[in-house]
Amino acid sequence: MRILVLGAGALGGYFGGRLLEAGAEVAFLVRPRRQAQLAADGLVIESPFGGLRRQVATLAPGEAGPGWDLVLLTCKAYDLEEAIATIRPAVDARTAVLPVLNGLSHIETLQREFGAGHVLGGIAKIQATLAPDGTVRHLNDWRYLTFGETDGTMSPRVQALAELCARAPGVVAEAVPDVMFRMWEKLVHLGTSAIGTVLMRANTGEIARAPGGVAFMHRVLARNAAIAAANGHAMREGYLADFRALFADPAGAYATSMLRDLEAGGRIESDHILGFLLEAARKAGVPEEAHEAAYLHAKAYEQRRDAGRLPGR
Template sequence: MKIAIMGAGAVGCFFGAVLAEAGHDVTLIGRPALVAAVRDGGLVHERGHERRHIRVKADTRPEAVAGAELVLFCVKSFDTEAAAAAIAPYVAAECSVCSLQNGIDNTDRLARALGRPAVPVAVYAALETPAAGYVRHKGGGKMVIGPSPRSGEFAQLFAAAGLSARISEDIQGTLWTKLAVNCALNALSALTVLPYGRLIGHEGVDALILGILAECRAVAEASGITLAPTLEDTVFGLGTSMSEQYSSTAQDLARGRRTEIDDLNGAVMRRAAELGLAAPLNQTLWTLVKLREASAMPLAR
């Protein structure tokens, strides 16, 4: 299958590597540094103790999606509308677009900007990008696909590439659950500069995590979403299963980049306000990360 990946960061490069190794025609669309690295030495995919150099196409231009049968949309949440508008003229009529993004409303925003439906996909993988064109897989690799006429085909495609893929009719519940997990860990990992294994279990942290999750659960339920009773166990389990993983928010701050905090704790904070609920812990984490973002900027003159 001819597949274009719009926004080739850690998630995009991981899927690009896995699908290219499975024999698909993959084009990565990303920053100039990524394109140069991939053209010079291939896409580096580190998994376990093995490092592979994979030949894939790479481009900076949105028109590189032309002719693709499937677009995996992996841009940061705050770039959703702009990136979608950029590719919209070049997406073929028979092409499907899947959102592999964080957050709970990116698929709707993507669909509005494209003027066509998009398929939500929740991704669970521990990834990092040590350098441009280099993705390190540290664990996980599961995905949950929302319903669409082609979702069964996509699930088979991903499964054939060695990924765990299933279809869920309750994709909103899945996206909210992932949001809650991110709200509990991303900002704390970023602010403390600690991986999950050294964060969870530290004095006072577990009680704080439970409080954050309680706010997320209350806001979700008021929004008509029921989160799994195993949510808390899932979060604490990451201290073991992904003990060395730093959150994507931590990785963004370390690189001086804008984070997705507005679509994580910020989303819970905003929804709570709309519903007349309080979410002080999520609001505090959102505020602190926004201050960290601001502190990384040059002094105002």
């Protein structure tokens, strides 16, 4: 299988490197600085499941052509437009695009750009970081990749990818017939976590220890579950019970990547998670006050960031 990975950061570098170990022909489509880093040092992964250091094939934007079975899309949602332009020359009649972005809005965008038959659904669950020296550091035992056809079929290309992933060290992969449900499932808990942690500027344990914090998080979780149900994806009670317990744990320390990015003064996926859920709440007739407040908070932060008015900056 010929696989083009857009990006060689924490996510793309890790899964791309593991697929390379499994025997796939892999190339990384990266910006010039990362390309030079990979040329000098190779792709380096440090992981509890085994390290990797090897030279890899790279392409700079503008150098990719057709002939790929799969394009693994690992960008942030706010970079999607640039990513589409970058991979467009590489997508031909045989190519499947597998995005592992947060949220759901990117699926419709990619289907519009490349055709529904070219787009898979996907979820990555991994905690990793790209160190300044270019090393991909895998931080815990999360190494999960879930994917499938958006129409629910178990196609030959999905099965072939699952067989490849089964040979990849340090990867737990699953091809599923209900990938859209899985993506909604992730959005319910991710959206709840983002609304709470961004509004309160605190992790889940800190929110739980604050007066009314548990009730607030449970209320938002129920509303997000109602949004998913209105879109044909009713959540499993056991799944919701797990997250009610997480949000009620006063010793918890879970914080979203959106909160970490916000506190670091970085770009955030405000439109793709908070904005998407706000619009979905309105369409579903679900009470939207918390969604509106979180989205407004995030967009006001972006205004301050763009104006250079963040504290200490």
